[in-house]
Amino acid sequence: MNPVVPPHVFCLLEEGVTYARVRAGTPSGFEESRHFRYPSGPFAAGSPVRLTREALSESVRAARALAGGKLTRASVVYPDSWARILPVELETLPANDDAGHEMVSWKLKKMLPASATEMSVVWRTMPVVSDEKRILVAAAPRETMESIESSFDELGVRVGYLVPASLALFEGVASLLARDASKDYGLLHRSPGGTAFFILRGGEALFYRQRPVDDDDPDREARLSLSYYAEKLKGPGLSAVYVHDEMPGRALEKVSAFPIAAVPLSARVLPVDADFDSRVESRPELMAAYAAVAGGQ
Numbered sequence: 001m002n003p004v005v006p007p008h009v010f011c012l013l014e015e016g017v018t019y020a021r022v023r024a025g026t027p028s029g030f031e032e033s034r035h036f037r038y039p040s041g042p043f044a045a046g047s048p049v050r051l052t053r054e055a056l057s058e059s060v061r062a063a064r065a066l067a068g069g070k071l072t073r074a075s076v077v078y079p080d081s082w083a084r085i086l087p088v089e090l091e092t093l094p095a096n097d098d099a100g101h102e103m104v105s106w107k108l109k110k111m112l113p114a115s116a117t118e119m120s121v122v123w124r125t126m127p128v129v130s131d132e133k134r135i136l137v138a139a140a141p142r143e144t145m146e147s148i149e150s151s152f153d154e155l156g157v158r159v160g161y162l163v164p165a166s167l168a169l170f171e172g173v174a175s176l177l178a179r180d181a182s183k184d185y186g187l188l189h190r191s192p193g194g195t196a197f198f199i200l201r202g203g204e205a206l207f208y209r210q211r212p213v214d215d216d217d218p219d220r221e222a223r224l225s226l227s228y229y230a231e232k233l234k235g236p237g238l239s240a241v242y243v244h245d246e247m248p249g250r251a252l253e254k255v256s257a258f259p260i261a262a263v264p265l266s267a268r269v270l271p272v273d274a275d276f277d278s279r280v281e282s283r284p285e286l287m288a289a290y291a292a293v294a295g296g297q
Contacts, residue, residue, distance in 0.1 A: 005293055006161070008071055009076070010075070011289050012148070014042050014079065014081075015037060018035045018036075018286065020033040022290055026271050027271050030286065033279055048141035048144050049082055052147070060156075071156075072158060074158075074159060075160060075293060076163075078162070081192075082193075085164060085196065087208050088135050088137050090134070104121055120141070120142040120146075121137060123136060123138070138164055138167055166210070169287060170198050172290065174202075174204070176271070177240070183238075184201050185200055185238055186242065187199075187241075187243075188243045188255075190247050194210060195221065196209070199238070219257045238259055240260060244284070245284075
């Protein structure tokens with residue numbers, strides 16, 4: 001079954017949470033959006049995040065009031081830095097069952113550094129290119145995922161969709177962008193947690209690469225990614241590149257390695273209303289909130 005994707009979205013950040021109620025239809029946009037700081041301050045770096053009821057209580061109370069008391073389910077977007085997102089090559093594609101989860105978890109233990117933290121794992125199948133069978137995996141500490149779900153549950157909100165920001169962005173806007181892209185196209189997302197670059201074929205991720213914020217050189221990453229795409233995946237070239245940059249003053253659309261001028265995600269390319277761009281400029285994480293709902297419509 002497809003996940004339930006409610007219009008209420010909570011974007012979890014290191015220092016606070018942004019709530020949005022997304023309006024579907026054409027044009028789509030935001031009914032409401034508000035930002036709240038965690039009462040105990042930002043999360044400590046270097047350890048798995050454990051969310052609490054207290055951290056969310058103000059935002060949930062305000063969101064419920066804005067929704068006229070009707071808030072029982074929500075979508076939740078969390079930072080890429082809280083998870084490891086990576087493509088994984090397998091001999092056979094896993095089924096979405098216990099045996100599939102065991103196969104993927106075993107493969108990840110061989111690929112990732114040793115950790116005592118038990119991971120919660122989800123994946124999406126990637127297009128088959130030549131003989132390669134690949135999946136795009138998001139692995140996050142199980143205690144973090146469980147703390148998110150239990151904290152919302154204690155406040156009377158069931159989490160219907162829980163996803164890292166870059167995957168929410170990809171899953172939400174891919175089908176919209178594919179309508180205007182004549183062939184493969186790129187999607188680049190930079191946030192405080194790092195940079196994610198997708199190459200998409202239709203609505204599927206053909207290529208994915210993620211780099212941490214302290215190793216952020218968009219031109220170099222674009223060159224390496226496009227070289228792999230051309231040589232390993234035999235890609236025919238990109239018809240468009242779209243970007244969403246949450247780091248002010250470092251415009252991704254100026255990356256010179258792209259074969260075509262990059263286009264920021266905005267009302268220019270998305271079917272959204274007049275105040276969409278100003279809201280996203282003020283709170284860039286709202287782009288992932290919009291995408292989380294748009295992808296489930």
